[in-house]
Amino acid sequence: MTSTTPSQEDPAMTAQTPATTDAPSVPAARTPLSWDALRGRLTGRLALPGQPGYELAIPWNVAVPVQPQAVVAAADAEDVAAVVRFARSHGLTVAVQRTGHGAVPLDASSVMVHTGALDEVSVDVEGRWARVGAGATWQQVLDAATPHGLAPLCGSAPGIGVAGFLTGGGLGPIARSVGVSSDHVRAVEVVTGEGRLRRATPTEHRELFWGLRGGKGTLGVVTAVEIDLLPIAELVGGCLWFDGADAAAVTEAWRRLCEALPEEGTTSLAFAQLPPLPQLPPQIAGRLTVAVRFAWLGEPAHAEELLAPLLAAATPVLGGVGPMPYSAIGSIHADPVDPMPVHEQVSLLRELPAEAVSALVAAAGPGSGSLQTIVEVRHLGGAVAREPQRRSAFCHRDTAFTVLAIGVPVPDPGAVAADASRVLASLAPWTTGARFPNFGASADPAEVARAYDPETLRWLGMLAEQYDPAGVLRVGAVVRTQAHTG
Template sequence: MVPTIPPADVEELGRQVAGPVLTPQDDGYERETAAYNLATPIRPDVVVGAVDAADVSAAVAWAAAHRVPVGVQATGHGADLPMQGGLLISTARLQECTVDPEARTARVGAGVRWRSVLEASVPHGLVGLNGSTTDVGVVGYTLGGGLPVLGRTYGFAADHVRSADVVTPDGRRRTVDATHDPELFDLLRGGKGNLGVVTALEFGLLPLDGLYGGGIFYPGADARDVLTAWSRWSADLPETVSTSIALLRLPAMDIVPEPLRNRFVLHLRYACTAGDEEAVRLLAPMRHLSDPVMDTVGRMSYRDVDAIHLDPPVPLPFRDAGRLLEDVDDATIDALLAQAGPDTDCPLAFIEIRLLGGALSRVPEGGAELVPGRDAPYLIGLVGLAVPPDGERVPAAIEGILASLGGHVSERTMVNFLGSVGGNADSSRAWSEEGHARLLAAKAAYDPENLLRFQHAVRA
C-alpha cells in the first residue's frame, strides 16, 4: 500500500495519543486491523489502538484537522464492507465493565464483549440482551439496534440503553441521554456509527434466573415437513418464546459437533423464559417431529446462552445478506427449498429465518424509535463461506434466493444485517424513510465533512 498520509502527520498523531499508532509497514498492524469476517479487507493508512476516550477524542480531532476519513472497530464483527485508506480507530482496549446489581444496570467500554457482561451480571441473577453469540461487542451490536436471543420477550437491546459517552466528529466528548442531547441520544440507538464514536454505554439489565433453551437438529431430508411445522407452530407462540430455524450445510471441521459434520440439517433454536413445565409443553409439537439428529434443549444457565445458536467461535471468510421477511407460507418454503433444499448444490452454509414480533414490535417508553423491523414478522439471513471450491458462487446464490422469494421478502433490512451482498452498500434500506431523513439531517449537523464514512454510512 502506498501511504497517502505524510509521515510527519502520522508522527503528530502518535504524539497526541497514548495508544499505538501503526501503519501497514509496522509490526502489529495486521492484528490491530483484523476483522471477524476474513473476507473483508480492512486496510487503513493508519490505525490507532485507543486506550481510553481521550485517545478517541484526540484521534478524531486529528482526522478532522487533516481531513482523513475515519472508521471504527472493536471486535470486527461489524466489518461488512472493505475499508481502504483513512484512519481506523480500534476501541478494543476500552474494557471498562461494571455492574450495579441494585440499580440493575451495566456500564461498558466500547471494546467489551457480551461474554464479559454475563460473567459479571449472571451471578446477580441479571442478564443483558445479547444476540446469537456473546463473542460480539456490546456497543457496535447495540448501536445497530441489537436483536437479542430473547428479543420477543424483552425487545431490542437499544431499547434498554440509559446513556452513551460519544465523541462527535469535531472531537468533542459528550455524555448523552434522554435529557442531555436527546435527539443525538435517540439517533445513536439504531443509527450505528454515523454520528460519532461511542466510547461507553450504560444500559439496563433484566432479572432472569436461567432459561429453558437449546437447539434441535433435524435431518435435511425432512426439510419441507420441518419448515412447514415451524411456520405454523411459531405463529401462535407467546412472547415468552423466541425462536428461529436454519438450514445448515456444515463442513467436517473440529468446531462442528461430530454428529453434524459434513451434513445438511435443519436447526431449530428455542429460548423460553417461562417455567420448565410450560416451556416443555410449548416445544412439544416440534420436539416430537421427525427423528432429530441432536436435541440439546433443556434448563440452562444464561452463561451458556451461546449453545442455542452455536455460531462459529472463530473468524471465518464469508459473504452474507439479510432482509425482513413478510411470511413463511407454503410458497415461501417452496421457493426456498427449490434453491437451497436437500436435492440442490446450494453453496450457502447457513440460511436462517428468525421469528420477530412480540416485544420487538413495540417501542417502549424512552425506547429506540429509529430501530427498524418492528412491523416485520420475520428476518431472513443468508451466509456462505468465501472459500474454494464454491466461494465464488456465494453472492449469486444469495441474490438468487432473495429474488426467488419475490414479494415475500422486503427490500428493507436492519443495519446489523445489511451484510455484503445484494446492493447492501445502500444503507438507506436499514431505516424507515422518516428515520433515514432524520439521520441525514443529523449527519449534516454533526458530520458535514462525512468524516465517518466507512461501513454503512448514511448518504443522500
Template sequence: MHELAASVTGPVLEPGDAGFAEELSGFNLAVTHTPALVVGAASTADVVAAVRYAADHGLAVRVQATGHGAEHPITDGLVVTTRRLDTLSVDGGVATIGAGVRWDAVIAAAAPHGLAPVTGSSANVGVVGYLLGGGLGPMARSHGFSSDQLLGATVVAASGEVVDASPEGDAELYWALRGGKGGLGVVTEVRVRLLPLPELYAGSLTFDAPHADAVLRGWIDWTATAPRDVTTSLVTVRFPDLEFLPPHLRGRFLTTLRFAYPGSAEEGERLAAPLRALAPVETDALGTMALTEVAQIHADPTDPGPGWGFGGLLEPLDADFADVFAQTFHPTAPIPFLAIELRHLGGRTAVDVPEGSAVGGRSGAFAFHVVGAPDPSLFAEVLPAAAQGYLAAIAPWVAPETTPNYAGAIESEAEFRTLWPADVFDRLQAVRRRVDPAGIFAYGPR
C-alpha cells in the same frame, strides 16, 4: 514515529509498521484493512486526539472493535480500534460497558446479581457495534431489540467534544444511537439496563435431512400463533465433509430449531411440545439453562475465519415459501450456501420504546441470514450471483424495510434507505448533519 503518537497512549500505526495488520484484524479474515493510519485507542482522550487529527488532515474516520461487521476492505482514512476500551462494571441493574467489551464479559458480570443483558445470539460479538444497529437476539420476542435497553452513551463527536448522549444530555443523539448504527461519532462507553431473569428454558432441537421439509413447514405454521414471550429460529446447515468438523457433523444436512422462553421449565416444556412433535429429534438440547449459557442457544462460531453472508427481513411466511426454500436449498442443491437461518420476530420487537428510537425493522415478521461457503475464491462473483438468484426466488416475501445489522454491504442510496422507515431515515440524516457537518465519520453507500 507518527506525530499523533505523542498525543495518545495507545499505538499509532501506518502501513508497513510492525503490528499494523494485527491491529486491524477482525473476526472476518476475508477482509483486510489498509487505511492510511490506525489508532489503537486506550482511552476516550485517545479517541478525541485521533478524531481531531483526522479532521485537521481531511481523513475519514471509521471504527472497529471486534470486526464482526466488516464487509469491505478499508483502504483510506483513519481507523480507531476500540478493543482496549475494556472497562466493565455492574451497579444497581445497570452495566457500564467500554466500547471494546464483548457480550460474554457482560453476561458473566451480570449473572451473579441474578441479572442478564438482552444480548445477541453470539456472546463473542462486541457490545457497542451490535447495540448501534438495534440488535436481534435469542430472546427478541420477549424482550425486544437489544438497543431498547440502552440508557446512555459517551460519544466523541466530529468536533472532538465528548458528548453525553442520554435523555438528560443530547437526547436527539441518544435517540439516533438506538438503532441508527453509524455516522454519529465514536462511542467509547455505553450504559445498558440489565434485567432480572430468574428462570430460562432454552436450547435447541436438531433433525436429520429427511425431516427438514416437515420441520420447516410445521415451524412456519406454529409461528402463526406462537406465544409472544417465546422466541424461536430455524437454521438449516449443509456441513462439508471435512476433517476439522466433528465426525457426527461431516457431510450432514441438518435442521435445528432454537427456542428461548424466560420462564419455568414446566411451562417451557409445554410450550415446546408441538415443536418436539414435528419429527423425530436427533439431538434434544432443550431444557433449563443458566444465564451464563445463553450463547449455547445459537452456538455461533467463536473462532475468526473467512466469512460471507447476507440477510434481511421477511413478511409472514407460508407454504409457498416452504416450497421455494425446499427447492432451493437441499442436500444436493447446486448453490454455494453453507446455511440459511430464519428468525421469528414480532412480539416486543414490534413495539418501540415509549420515548422512541431509530431502530429499523420493527415491522418485520421474520429475519433471514444466508451464510456462504467459507471459500474466499467464491466471494467476489459466485456467491453474489447465487445471492441474487436466491433473493429473486424469495422476492414475494422480502420486506421493504430491513435493519442495519442484517443489511450486509450497502452499495447504493436506495439500499441505504431501506434500513429504516422513511421518516426515521430523514430524522437520522438530520442528526448526522448536526453532529458531523463535514462528514468525517464515513458511513453509508461507498
C-alpha cells in the same frame, strides 16, 4: 410501523431545525500529515502498515479488505477524540472496529480506531444496570452480571462487541420477550465528528440518543454505554438438530410453532451445511441438517407442550432443549468464534405462509444445490414490534421474520453471492425490501438506506451534517447525505 423520529418524540424539535446542541465548528484547514504529532497526543498506540499493532485492522470476516492508513489502539475516550480531530484536520475519515464482525472495505483514506482497550465493565447490582466500555464483548458483560442473577441482552454470539451490536439495534435470542437490545440503553458516551466527547441520554443530547441506537456509526464513535440488566437467571433453551431429509416436515412444523408461540418464546431455524471438521459432532458435520433454536422465559412445562408437534414431525439427530443458566445463552446458536471469510445477504419478511416454507425448502433444502453454509430464518414480533419508551432510529419493527444467507466465498466468491441471491429471491413474494443494520453489512449507500424508513433516513442525514460537518465519520455503513455521497 416505522421508528419515531426526534420531531415526533418532542414537538419542540422540527424537521427544519434538527435539534438544539453545541454549534458545529467550521471545518479546520488541512495541515501537513505527521503521524508523530498524533502519537504525541495519544496514550494508546499508533501503528502504520508493517508495524506491530497494525494487525488489529484484520476483521473477524477475513474476506473483507480492511487496509487503513493507520491503526490507533485507543486507550481512552480522549485518544478517540484526538484521532478524530487529527483526521479532520488532514482530510481523512475515521473508522472504528472491535471484533470486525460487521466489517466493510476500508482503504488508506481512513484511520482506524480499535476500541479493544476500552473494556471496562462495572455492574450496579442494586440498580440493575451496567456501565460498559465500547471495547468490551458481551461475554465479558455476561461474566460480570450473571453471577448476580442479572441478564445483559446480548446477541446470539457473545464474542461480538457491545457497542457495534447496540448501535445497530440488536436482536438477541430472547428478543420477542424483551424487545430490541438498544431499547434497554440508558446512556451513550460518544465522540462526534468535531472531535468532542458527548454524553447522550433521554434528557441530554436527546437527538443523539435517538440516532445512536439504530444509526450504527453515522453520528459518532461510541466510547461507553450504560445498559439495563434484567433479573433473568435461568431460561429454557437449546437447539434441536434434524436430518436434512426431514427439512420439509420440520420447517412446516416450525412455521406452525411460530404461529402459536407466545411472547415468552423466541425461535429461529437454520438450514446448515457445516464442513466436515473433526471438532464438530458427526451427526451434523459435512451434511445438510436443520437446526431449530429455542429460548423460553415462561413455565418449562409450557415449552414442552409447544415443542411437542415439532418433535412429532421428525426425530432430532442431536441436541435438546431444557433449563439452562442465562450465562450459557450463547450455546443456543453456537455461532463460530474463530475468524473466517463469509458472505452475507439478508431479507425481511412480512409473513411466512406455507407457500413460503415450500419455496425455502426448494431453494435451500435437500437437492437444492445451495452453496450457503447457513440459511437462517428468525421469528420476530412480540416485544420487538412495540415502540419502546425510549424512542430510537431502529426501524422496521413490524417485520415478522428475517432471512439471512451466509456462505463461505471460497473458492468462487461470485458463485456464492449469486447463489445467496437465488435463495433470497425464492422468498421475494413475501419480502419487504428492507433490512436491519446488523445483518448483511454493506457500505453501499443504497443498502444502508434499506435499514431505515424515509423519515428516519432524512433525520439521520441531517444530524450527521450537524455533528460531523467535515464528513470525518462518513465511511462504511453510515447514512450519507447527498453532499458527501460518492
